[in-house]
Amino acid sequence: MSLRPRRPVSVLLVGGCGHWAAAENHVPAILTLKKHGFPVRIAAICDPRDPYDPALLAHMPDLSSVVDQDRPAWIKAGPGHSAEALERRLQQAHEEHHFDVVIVACDPVAHLPYLKWATSQGIDVLCDKPILCMSDAAWNPLRAAQIRREFDALLHAHLALPGHLFAVPLRRRANDAFVHAGELIRDLYDSHQQPLTMGRIDICGGHFRLPEEYALGDAHGYSNGAGALAFSSYHYLDEMTRWLLLAPGRITDLRLTLQYVRRVGDHLRSGTNDRLGAILRPLSEAQLPALELSDSIALAEMDFAFTVELLSEGRHLGVLTYSFTSNTFSNRTVGVQACDAAGTIPFREKGRMSQYVIDAHQGNLQHLRLSKNDAVGEAYQIRLEHRRNPLIGGTGRLETVYQDAHDSSAVTPEDITAAFITMAAGGTPDTAVTDKMAFLDGQVLTHTVYGAMYELIAAHHHEVHPCPSVVVSMP
Template sequence: MARAITILLVGGSGHWAGRENHAPALLEMQQSGWPVRTAAICDPRNPEKRAQDEDMAPLRELLQKDSPEWINPDGLSRTELETVLDHAHATHRFSLVIIACNPVHHRDYILWAVSRGISVLCDKPLLVEEGAAYDPEAARRIIGGYEELDRALTRARATAPCHLAMPLRRRANDVYRSIASDITEIQQTHGQGITSMQLIKNGGLFRHPEEYLLGDAHGYRSGVGALSFSSYHYIDLLAWYLELAPGEATAVRVTNPYVRRVGDFLRTRQATALADLIDGPGATRIPELPPQVLAAEADFVFHLELRAEDGHKAGLVTYACHSNTYSHRTVGLQEFDRTNRQPFREKGRMSQFTLDINQGSIQHIGVFKNDVVGEDYRIRVQRRRNPVVTGEPYAEDVFHNAHAGSSVTPQDVLRAMVRLASGEAAPTQVADRISFFEDQRLSHHLFGTFYELIAMDAEGAKATERVVELAG
């Protein structure tokens, strides 16, 4: 049996950690006989109080079994926080830090952990800076932060294994891995890379105007918005596929032709039309929101022009995100929302996207999803190949319960990371589906570059662009 494993759970009072993923995964390991214990929860919200909510049963059970120390970081400077964490580490000797807090605080926790040789599993996005939607200096610190983490990991690994990974569902999911296999086959067999890829993501999360002031892990009050919420998943998906089948492309020229901020959105009829149906005409008011909320990104489009080594254009990748699209929300703002007890995704959030991939004239793949968050997801994949290269030119698959039904889930990734932190090997079926820091270099640079361009737009810059190398 592996040595005893102690966990520091940062953001453990949230729904993703306390209800949906982290707590259930750790409880399952305990039930299977693994000597794993959550020794401390670091969160400004009291976990004992949060556990009293009706839908937080996993957190309640975890508290009852492990009696973790509560660390309240509220109001602490970085130096003060490190002192508190060092004291907790001296007491508990953490094996693994699991981070599920507001992403603007990820860097402090990751750097503290890896500089002490502690492995980390961190939710997406790995790094983002407060005010990155409108402050170019803050946006530039994102890529600088990745470089800082790289150096810290190199130092830590000089003396002992130290892992930094993210529980990225799509990198591990059967649906997206089947697409990756098809793309790779055409690249390797015919030398044909991706020539066009378009992803349109619709968030479907309707917020009443004053709800932009609420939210725990993804609050707009931090001066960042939809790019930090779920977009990292899709940016990473595009980067992953592009790295698998680059064809002639060696670099991408990134431009940002469109961005709409929260303040822009609130000036449209779209901001109140559904609210009028729910609460009655004229019942919705537009409150005075702080400038960092109004400046946060809501909708955006990025173009990634593929460039060959000699500079010629090899294709185009487009990512469009529309936050406020169709929603099945039927309820207005309730009193418990005001105390951050109800996550917005339970009130009308959709999971909708269309992904269109072409590898020249040889292969086309279409991916379609249009579901209510919280229900079983269905993903339809259509693949066409030129009849010259296959006897089956058309194939279609519908993956039912596509997320929870995958052979590897985020909970599996978490449990594998616990095993790695204990000195054991990850299970074979999970080992190559863990998204380690070093596997996402292009994703990191694209994410940081996107924020640089959004921030430059806020300053009125015109015709801005960035070039990102595909390798190195």
């Protein structure tokens, strides 16, 4: 149970009209804090959409409640606003409302100016993943390289402020199945010093879209020339690097190689999913205008695969693989809805899948497998299989099935948001929650790998030879 905070908290919620912030995580967490008597208030919402729009609030009852209770100011932001003009508006709002916390939950390509401004003001920051992305990072090498450079500058500015809080709410860091897997990896490493030697992460997103829907801008959109790597991939990259750091052995470097990339334009030209599109179109309530997709959208990455070689001063110690594909099964049964065409709510799930198989091997001594096969929005089921060599106490295959694996987890993203606000208020949250929080200085390896992957995807667009590589050092 958290101790009562010592002072009220004024929150700036960036992207506060989005589904994740308003319906699934941040706003519900703040409402729960209010019910327990915490003096927290959303003082301003920054979003291109009007938080007072009745059509929007009809889909988001929690946002409607917080708007009624707090009457937050609306800071309208969107394309066409310069970073300097946005900073002036944020500064003016800060002078009026004295923000204690900035929660950043907008499109990842828009994160940077909010993070830089909040850090420069010493305001505590909670930022959804991925921390940074740049428009056109999928095909412009300069923009891709900016991801790592801006992260390093942001980290430097954060570390120069003693006591500054900067956290990233990563669901899988707290999910019971992933927590258990990490504990098994660390336990074996502590007992036998056996590092991670092989792993694979195969993700099937199954997120089918009609061609015109690729131009819709949202947190899972392609409209800014960056695609699927900036979706949920960051969660799995974070788990991969977390497991490496739990059982590093003599690993000094990682060599990343791009084995495959398929872009939106490649996908649409292939015609491989035309059949589902033909079935869905008659089911649409509304028609989005037919348009020619821009080159930026067409070049955004949709499917990709990487290898990560584990090196010790040039010697190979093992290999990890990471693949993501949208060109897989989709459960979608509806066409374009009126609310999609009107833009009153973000692009909804509509058949997006959450299917994966994740393997981790620690030499000859231990193997873990996590698997899931669900549609987004269903009660997820995660299966964890575990084997150890009999000579070190293994008893055959052990299997644990986590039912309703996200919502029934001991720590949820809502808990992390509530704990962060409590910390910002000077309170002391439950260590069972704070132990599962990710902070900016602990994201160095994950964000370095993520940024390097974008550099390789961008380089691929210009390279004559396939399979570009880059080496990054372990921290």
